Amino acid sequence: MNTINIVAGGPPELIPDLTKYTDSDTTWVGVDKGTVTLLQAGLIPKEAFGDFDSITDKERGQIEKAAPGLHVYQAEKDQTDLDLALDWALKMNPQSIRMFGVTGGRADHFLGNIQLLYKGLKTNPDIRLIDRQNEIQMFGPGRYTLEARSDKRYISFIPFTEAADGLTLEGFKYPLNNCHITLGSTLCISNELIHSRGTFSFAKGILIMVRSAD
Template identity: 30%
Template sequence: MIVVAGGEAPVAAALDGLPADAFVVAADSGVDGAHGIGLRVGLAIGDFDSASEGAADRVLAEGGRVERYPAKKDATDLELALDAALARTPSRIVVLGGAGGRFDHWLAVAFLLASPLYEGVAIQARWAEATATVVREPVTLTGHPGDILTLLPVHGPALGVSAEGVEWPLHDEDLAPGTTRGVSNVLTGTAARVGVRAGTVLAIQP
């Protein structure tokens, strides 16, 4: 499943490897971002204070649904979109776009993606500048030799962290919140294998 966030518009290259028939949920101006890369939105959700005029109408015209929320609410449009996506019980959610250059937004999105609320689904975010993968089960991350890979424990300690295919491997190591132990590792080939025995790691490929 694809969730298109508002803010920074996604690039077409972010669709690489994603199924063409994936259901798309768009948050607010994420509707414009989705349409900009040729995606049909199945569900648009949010207060639509930043979407273009007619964006929601286009979703309806193409057979999708629109859920409107007041501007004054207790959750961001992206959180509402993720909750709506989770209700469809996907095995994987890929978030496109987001942050929009604001550091507080980037942090909020990063912590949201790794929230325990979504621990039953694989989640990855793809921005123009970086990819962030939530690691709770072993995953294989692809790239190029020399690419940077940073591993950050979030929402508590990450226990038994392993990383193979990198210049400085990790073997069943515990990473405490706030540690820089996993910052700026480097891929030695085209793939790295990352796992964690308990807890959550955010694997960032800038």
């Protein structure tokens, strides 16, 4: 499987049209009430994870009929349902993982979901949190190329570690050269590409990148 798409139970108004993210190489995974969201979109999950304490008995019956792999957990556990689903996805070694329904709502869940991106740095899959307005990724040291996107014009970089060293931005409206960015800095908020593509690179630390629509 090349892409695994995971749908959690975040606010439905923040979830984009999921049918635009599916093809023959896509595997869908539901997390708790996000499994209902998948079924409502006409998409059948291969796996479903959760304690399913936020759905009705009717919805649970629909999930049990639809999902070939159903993983039910107690509500009291040491990992969130999304964390468990991501662990499964990483074991499948896909080229990319996209997570929907993971922003908005409770702030503790949202912040925890951003931190889950850190798991991907160990195995290097392309993991993204996606909602109607934003795409969020996490990067370790290296050099990366970005394509300009009319739907996600703004690009921001936020340190996840105490600092990011040697940050260089090329092809951006506000370029940087070998810059030291500390935790708490807003220097790299709301930049833009000025060409069809650009690059960013840094030597030390971890960066969160957010691509946003206005």
